[in-house]
Amino acid sequence: MVQKSMNKSSGNTKYISKTVSNKKSSNPFRNKLHNKNKKPVIFQDFDEDEGDEFLDNVLDDNEHKFISDKEPYRKLTQNELKERAATILETQRKKLPVYQNKDQILQYINDNQVIVLIGETGSGKSTQIPQFLIENVTNGKKIAVTQPRRVAAISLAGRVAAEYGCSIGEEVGYSVRFDNRSNDKKTKLKYVTDGMLLRELMMDKELNQYEYLIIDEAHERTILTDLLLGFIKELITGKRNKNLKVIVMSATLQADKFSSFFGDAPILFVKGRTYPVENYHLTAKDCEDQSDIVESIVRSAIQVNSSEPFGGDILCFLPGQEEIDKAVTILEKLAPVLKETYLKDKMKIPELIPLPLYAALSPAKQLLVFNKLNSKKFQRKVILSTNIAETSVTIPGVKYVIDSGLRKVKIWRHELGLSTLLTVPISKASCQQRSGRAGRESEGKCYRLFKEQDFSTLPAQSESEIIRCDISNPLLILKKVGVKDILNWSWLESPGKTAIIVGLEELYNLGALNDSGELTEKGEKMALLPLAPHLSNVLLEAMERNCISSVLDIVACLSVENLLLNPSPEIRDSVNEKRYQSSPLGRKHGDLIMLKEFYDTFIDFDTVAEQKQWCHEMCITYRGFQNVLKIRKQLKEYLKKIDASLEKNQNFKSKKKEEKTESDDEFGNEESKNIDIESVLKCFLYGFVKNTAIGMPDRSYRTSTTGETISIHPSSLMFSKKDSPAIMYTEYVFTSKGFARNVSRIELEWLQEIAMGVRKFK
């Protein structure tokens, strides 16, 4: 097997058709802008350093601890802060492209209510433009800069605070979930996640505390940024017509869309500093030979390693975990063999060090991709990554990119109420983003495992989230903010009539909307909870049924993505067995109850060391569980606000050690020994009646909505247990076939009771 792959790898993957990306000549979009008569203003090219993204990743991993322990500027005196800021100004800021064009940019902002700014990587747009405006803000108002990701908001705030000469949380601050470092009176410039600004908007529909809104990375088109832009359009054509300025920052591709959305707002173009990247494509013949994408990636990596000079790592983009694990396994076997061969032939070719990277990988293993190799050892990293490395994570030292041209995407089918996970070709924009990863530090090369003519057939950009995701939560937000006519709302891109109607029906079925389509009291509460509407409904039901504590534990666990990691194939069976053995109730009742058992186990340990050990054995992220605790606490606080009588609700009290009081203690123990499983599962049924399936005589399951067969996913504790009269699942994905994930056993009577109950509540 190994030998076979090796022979192939020494064969010919030739890349003969080659394009060199040269920003000045090959940027097709600039011409387009000119043609559109919008006269973009084009600024010139300068150096910049937009902060240390490597640090961001480390910082992300250690979260608060890192920030408070190592915050570099807090202990400096006012004078020292100012001195440092002055140095940064002279040595770095003034060299930035954006800084060089400060006056012109300010003029445009001054003359227009909305501008769209195309700032290339390295232009300094996210750090500098907000600072230009900081002196302009009047009577206690603020500037908000939104980011799609937490880490970006936090690290930008840190960087800008240093440049401005203050501590984080003074004039410059940030606000993200679980972490607010801003001062209502003092802070003038606030970096926030787009979700956070949306939440503020639910509280104050006019966003009166802000004078400038800067929507950064708008081209990523997350649902939340799309919603923000829609609300902002309403505001600036309505109540904030006179005194709110908006800057939309975007990559080139989407700039036109934003401009026309905001009444042909002017587009400014600031060039950044990236190094040229040469793109190579497969020939038609090589393309025919390419049967397996994993094999092609492996072959290409070996070829690049042996033909390119030492220095510079290889970053490969693959669609998913499965392909990555395969490729890593092959390369791990191959690398020592290749090394021997090279030595024997006296060839000076570095040893390949394969490293996987995907979100469901444990944080410790993720960090390995950032480690510098010992330069004396003559090694080269080959990082095999999902598109997590496309935007979320920047890996230093990459000079070569190998792109499979594929990604996985979850698509929500409104008609069916289920999502499918598909492997699809990426867009041109993604191709460019991926190849750009080779040109961050020096000139680079990108090898695309498809034909050059295939590139031209790719869609310009990926489908935006809003048209391929479940929009029940966005719709709830619109209702909460008081939008009456949702179909004709100022959608940047409408998800479509069907999607909207299906989504509204869903909200109606959950009791969030009444017969007239107005938000009910329950809907108000649901909108305030930072959860999907289904889960909010589960929580609210649990408050009625006096099992809020257990349900809260489980809901908090469900809110953390990748809490249970997918064990690698070698340890898969043993980890599954351990999980099975550790949840006596879970193996009877299913995965929700298993989570409750895991939660109890986790918090009952006396030391962090024990917790970590246990997590390691069970293949659970420790950090994930810390998030579970934070989320539980936050949900509890929200619920208290929603319902003041909760304070008196004994069941509600947390069993968590640090919060224990005497009475609490008693109750907590009592409850944990007698989880009212029936009540807990019934609460979940209130959110997931539609996600149920009935057991058939042939031991298969058929969904109670459409009668289709559905299989229990192998990751479920219920996988081997086929005797449940009915099942409920929190997720339904269609891959090779229809799979129910996170499955619980339910009784048919419950299903009848709840199904009728739900109607009754309408």
Next chain:
DNA sequence: GAGCACTGC
């Protein structure tokens, strides 16, 4: 009887 990309409150 067999496996899921990435974010956010």
